[in-house]
Amino acid sequence: MKNMFRDRFLLSSLLIVFGSIKLIFNKSVGFNFGFILLLLGGILLLYSIASYIKSRNNTEVEKELSKEYDERDMIIDGKVAYFSLNLLVCELLIFMFLSNFVVISINAALFILLVSLIISDMVSRKFYNHVL
Numbered sequence: 255m256k257n258m259f260r261d262r263f264l265l266s267s268l269l270i271v272f273g274s275i276k277l278i279f280n281k282s283v284g285f286n287f288g289f290i291l292l293l294l295g296g297i298l299l300l301y302s303i304a305s306y307i308k309s310r311n312n313t314e315v316e317k318e319l320s321k322e323y324d325e326r327d328m329i330i331d332g333k334v335a336y337f338s339l340n341l342l343v344c345e346l347l348i349f350m351f352l353s354n355f356v357v358i359s360i361n362a363a364l365f366i367l368l369v370s371l372i373i374s375d376m377v378s379r380k381f382y383n384h385v386l
Contacts, residue, residue, distance in 0.1 A: 262302035269295030330382045337378045338371055345370060 273291030280286055349363055 259302055259306040262298060262305075266295045266299035266302060269298065271295075330379065333382050334375060334378045338375055341374050342367070342371060 269291050273288045273293075273295055276288030276291060277286065280288060345367055349358065349367075352358060
């Protein structure tokens with residue numbers, strides 16, 4: 255995150271410098287692009303400073319909360335894995351039964367298994383996060 259702050263800060267400084275140079279040396283009448291560069295540089299500078307301060311405060315809070323959630327996350331991962339394994343076994347038994355009567359291509363069966371496991375993983379993770 256510090257590298258992102260440094261990159262944004264350098265870019266905003268560069269935009270401000272180029273905008274200033276363009277305003278000083280451009281004597282033409284009409285639309286001047288230097289004002290836009292100055293405005294973009296200032297906005298980016300404010301955004302980068304605000305995000306850096308916000309991320310610095312968030313990391314301190316995350317360090318304190320990470321110790322509390324480690325055990326809870328392990329319990330949730332175990333329950334989600336158990337649910338996904340049970341769902342996989344049930345789906346395989348259904349596919350084995352159906353394959354005696356209907357021709358099922360391997361690609362279609364594997365795609366259905368993959369999609370159902372991805373959906374069940376997301377749903378069960380949300381459920382256990384809400385319940386626990």
